[in-house]
Amino acid sequence: MIINGVTIDETFAEAFPMKATRAIITAQNAKWAMIAAQTMTGFATSVIACGCEAGIERVLSPEETPDGRAGVSVLIFAMGGKGLAKQLETRAGQCVLTAPTTALFAGIESDIKIPLGKNLRYFGDGFQIAKKIAGKRYWRIPVMDGEFLTEATTGQVNAVGGGNFLVLARSQPQALAACEAAIEAMRQMPNVIMPFPGGIVRSGSKVGSKYKTLGASTNDAFCPTLKGATKTDLSPNIESVMEIVIDGLTKADIDNAMRVGIQAVCDLGAENGIERISAGNYGGKLGPFHFHLQEIMA
Amino acid sequence: MSALTFTLKQQPAQRVDMSLLVCQQLQGLSITDIAALELQSGTRKLRVDELFTIDGSDAQHIIIKNSTDKLDFIGKELDGGTMSVEGDAGAYLGMSMKKGEIKVSGNAGLYAACEMKNGYLEVSGNVGDFLGAALAGNKMGMKGGIILVKGNAGQRVGDHLRRGLILIEGNAGDYCGSRMTAGTIAVMGNTGRYLGYAMRRGTLLLWNAPQLSASFNDCGAHTLAFLPILFNSFTALNSKFSDASVGFNRVQRYAGDMAEIGQGEVLVKL
Numbered sequence: 001m002i003i004n005g006v007t008i009d010e011t012f013a014e015a016f017p018m019k020a021t022r023a024i025i026t027a028q029n030a031k032w033a034m035i036a037a038q039t040m041t042g043f044a045t046s047v048i049a050c051g052c053e054a055g056i057e058r059v060l061s062p063e064e065t066p067d068g069r070a071g072v073s074v075l076i077f078a079m080g081g082k083g084l085a086k087q088l089e090t091r092a093g094q095c096v097l098t099a100p101t102t103a104l105f106a107g108i109e110s111d112i113k114i115p116l117g118k119n120l121r122y123f124g125d126g127f128q129i130a131k132k133i134a135g136k137r138y139w140r141i142p143v144m145d146g147e148f149l150t151e152a153t154t155g156q157v158n159a160v161g162g163g164n165f166l167v168l169a170r171s172q173p174q175a176l177a178a179c180e181a182a183i184e185a186m187r188q189m190p191n192v193i194m195p196f197p198g199g200i201v202r203s204g205s206k207v208g209s210k211y212k213t214l215g216a217s218t219n220d221a222f223c224p225t226l227k228g229a230t231k232t233d234l235s236p237n238i239e240s241v242m243e244i245v246i247d248g249l250t251k252a253d254i255d256n257a258m259r260v261g262i263q264a265v266c267d268l269g270a271e272n273g274i275e276r277i278s279a280g281n282y283g284g285k286l287g288p289f290h291f292h293l294q295e296i297m298a
Numbered sequence: 299m300s301a302l303t304f305t306l307k308q309q310p311a312q313r314v315d316m317s318l319l320v321c322q323q324l325q326g327l328s329i330t331d332i333a334a335l336e337l338q339s340g341t342r343k344l345r346v347d348e349l350f351t352i353d354g355s356d357a358q359h360i361i362i363k364n365s366t367d368k369l370d371f372i373g374k375e376l377d378g379g380t381m382s383v384e385g386d387a388g389a390y391l392g393m394s395m396k397k398g399e400i401k402v403s404g405n406a407g408l409y410a411a412c413e414m415k416n417g418y419l420e421v422s423g424n425v426g427d428f429l430g431a432a433l434a435g436n437k438m439g440m441k442g443g444i445i446l447v448k449g450n451a452g453q454r455v456g457d458h459l460r461r462g463l464i465l466i467e468g469n470a471g472d473y474c475g476s477r478m479t480a481g482t483i484a485v486m487g488n489t490g491r492y493l494g495y496a497m498r499r500g501t502l503l504l505w506n507a508p509q510l511s512a513s514f515n516d517c518g519a520h521t522l523a524f525l526p527i528l529f530n531s532f533t534a535l536n537s538k539f540s541d542a543s544v545g546f547n548r549v550q551r552y553a554g555d556m557a558e559i560g561q562g563e564v565l566v567k568l
Binding site: 134147149 | 480499501522528530531
């Protein structure tokens with residue numbers, strides 16, 4: 001398949017099941033909601049070492065938030081429910097509770113509840129106040145700028161992590177420009193995050209390593225400097241490869257995000273140095289969810 | 299199916315215990331069976347059809363017409379369904395109700411919604427003392443649900459209140475929120491003396507400045523984030539509380555009762 005001169009490889013991206021939740025952060029203004037959200041989702045690029053993958057889903061207008069203030073919704077993904085709960089709680093406690101004027105709310109309904117502010121309440125040292133409003137429990141925790149309002153729990157849902165595609169370009173600036181265009185388009189899509197810096201990862205990995213202690217290592221088949229030194233997947237004119245990783249609440253959400261992202265790259269086309277779109281295919285070793293590029297773009 | 303309707307034939311000589319006539323007790327019974335039920339009235343037992351004419355068949359929707367303040371225990375332990383009372387209700391209206399909805403077009407007597415567990419109770423007129431309170435000697439009043447009173451309430455509103463929401467469009471009498479352990483009482487009108495007497499936790503939300511005891515301490519003026527959420531939850535109510543213009547988030551906060559553990563609060567609109 002070729003779109004605007006860009007070859008879409010006949011391959012598939014592999015993704016794996018994760019647990020996810022959504023939290024809504026509000027603040028006195030959009031600036032402080034965003035600061036809290038960025039802090040909460042910091043150092044959360046990959047479960048390999050961060051404990052979770054997190055990102056900003058979108059900015060919310062005051063009409064969309066529970067307390068009528070400016071807000072941001074964040075999505076957090078982890079390999080299991082226990083890990084997700086731990087990450088959510090520590091990040092809420094250290095990054096949102098501490099941020100001036102913020103409040104924190106559940107952003108997703110589910111029968112499985114995980115603590116949001118339920119345990120943060122103890123920071124109130126006995127002065128905390130519970131309020132059950134319309135079936136939801138909130139905690140009011142006295143803090144130095146007034147009161148930190150947080151919902152007690154949020155929902156945990158099954159999700160999909162690790163959807164991806166690779167952009168293969170004739171130069172590094174062209175690969176980056178194409179990925180930036182893709183990220184801009186994909187950020188308009190609901191229920192997904194691209195957890196790597198700016199949504200883009202330049203150090204895509206393969207499963208396993210020659211070193212026994214490592215579960216993942218550099219994806220040498222796509223490293224342009226190794227074209228003559230390893231079993232490469234790159235043609236001679238490809239000088240740079242970048243990857244976009246997508247976590248989504250459902251497979252369909254990732255399908256949609258990949259479609260708009262790949263389309264944005266293809267819109268730039270061969271004339272802007274884009275040669276191919278490929279994907280992290282690990283021969284079925286990584287996960288049960290498969291995203292066939294050509295089917296998605298059909 | 300039309301609502302199961304009990305129309306009172308004439309004013310009873312003695313008070314009547316209506317606790318048998320709730321949705322879950324009448325479900326599946328024929329009109330003949332219902333007519334033969336006996337209600338306690340003073341020292342006597344009276345058949346339902348001696349007191350009421352009975353129409354309709356939907357036991358999940360009960361209407362009591364021509365009701366008077368001598369009909370006690372209406373909706374006692376109601377466990378789902380709706381009850382409409384056209385006229386006044388006696389004492390213990392909605393006592394210990396678990397879920398469902400009770401609406402009274404007139405006034406209600408003492409101990410309305412006492413020890414209520416959940417559900418929704420609305421009184422268009424006034425209510426007597428001990429609204430949502432604990433029964434005498436008990437330590438736990440209302441534990442959940444919503445009470446809306448469009449008129450005035452008597453003394454000891456929410457005595458020993460444990461959880462839930464009491465909304466009063468009119469005035470509340472003395473000792474409003476006395477001994478409350480938690481929960482919220484909102485009063486749009488005026489409140490009497492000894493507001494929040496011995497309250498431990500919970501919130502008294504007031505539109506008008508109260509006469510506070512010396513055991514309540516001023517914590518200053520604040521903008522509280524939970525108030526807009528609370529007011530938003532009132533939008534579906536048929537009440538002044540649902541009017542967006544009555545909401546506020548700027549309050550004077552008083553902590554008390556310091557003669558107790560002092561973790562309660564009186565929030566007064568600024």
